[in-house]
Amino acid sequence: MKTFQVSLLVSACILATLSLLADGQTLEPKKKRDRCDYEQPTCGICGRKINVTIIATNSLQGDNFELTVPIIREHKRNLLSFLQQAAELENGFKFQATYFANLGYYIDSINGVRASPENKTYWQISSDGVSLQCGVSSYVPKNEDVILFNFTTYQNAGY
Ligand code: B12
Numbered sequence: 001m002k003t004f005q006v007s008l009l010v011s012a013c014i015l016a017t018l019s020l021l022a023d024g025q026t027l028e029p030k031k032k033r034d035r036c037d038y039e040q041p042t043c044g045i046c047g048r049k050i051n052v053t054i055i056a057t058n059s060l061q062g063d064n065f066e067l068t069v070p071i072i073r074e075h076k077r078n079l080l081s082f083l084q085q086a087a088e089l090e091n092g093f094k095f096q097a098t099y100f101a102n103l104g105y106y107i108d109s110i111n112g113v114r115a116s117p118e119n120k121t122y123w124q125i126s127s128d129g130v131s132l133q134c135g136v137s138s139y140v141p142k143n144e145d146v147i148l149f150n151f152t153t154y155q156n157a158g159y
Contacts, residue, residue, distance in 0.1 A: 036138035047076025050143040054086050056093055056110045058151040060121065065111065067093050079125075079147060080105055080136040097136070104137020113151050120155045 051073065057066040069086040086092040094112070097105040107123045108115050115122040125132045125139075126148045132139050141147060 036134035048143075049073040050076050050141065050145075052082050052141045052144075053146045054082060054149070055146065056123075056149040056151075058110075058113045060151050060153070062113060067091075067111070069093065076140060076143075078137055079139045079141055082141060082147070083107075083136060104135050107136060107149065110149055110151070115151075119153070120159070121151065121153050123149050124152050125149055 052071045054069045054071065055066065056069075058064055059066075069089060069092050071082050071085045074082065074085055080097075083095055087095060093110055095107055096109045096114075097107050099105055107125070110123055125136070127141070127145055
């Protein structure tokens with residue numbers, strides 16, 4: 001009798017779920033998606049462990065520098081997580097960022113070198129010589145990616 005009641009309950013749950021899905025509803029909350037969203041991992045700590053090298057270079061203002069920070073065997077997550085790892089290392093670097101709704105974090109400064117709208121300077125991010133189309137909160141590095149943060153100008157971009 002007990003077994004019969006349990007299987008009745010299970011069947012009721014399956015039917016309820018099926019009817020929800022049949023109505024076109026999913027159990028996930030609806031969210032506005034864009035190209036960058038699709039690169040987001042769906043879990044907190046996820047993906048196999050990967051190696052990523054972060055290079056920060058400034059040859060534009062003040063004391064010039066080039067820093068290379070290898071991040072070894074970290075879980076595949078957005079670039080911001082790898083930057084955070086780089087900041088934790090003894091020979092890493094410091095960075096500051098501002099949060100923008102829908103876009104995530106914008107990198108304002110690395111090792112005290114700060115982007116300025118007045119001087120039209122910013123930290124441009126690229127991988128394999130290609131400028132990223134997504135910011136640090138959305139871009140997820142590939143294994144052996146070398147990510148370059150280059151302090152440069154957007155004077156010729158017309159902004
Ligand atoms: C102008 C502009 C820039 C200028 C901003 C300079 C300035 N002070 O005006 C500069 C050249 C600095 C720039 C840089 C970058 N940008 Co831009 N930018 C734009 C653009 C064309 C217009 C933004 C704007 O003026 N909005 C109007 C104002 C009134 O709104 P606002 O909220 O105040 O705008 C601010 C933010 O948009 C912020 N901002 C600009 N770019 C980015 C990128 C990210 C990831 C964040 C968090 C914030 C941010 O700067 C604006 C001025 O303060 C948008 C495309 C668009 N049409 O929206 C792309 C856009 C926002 N940028 C983009 C990207 C990818 C970048 C870079 C990551 C490119 C790179 N490879 O380096 C970098 C940021 C790197 C970093 N340091 O974190 C993407 C963001 C996609 C995403 N969801 O992550 C967009 C949507 C373009 C695209 N590819 O479709 N950008």
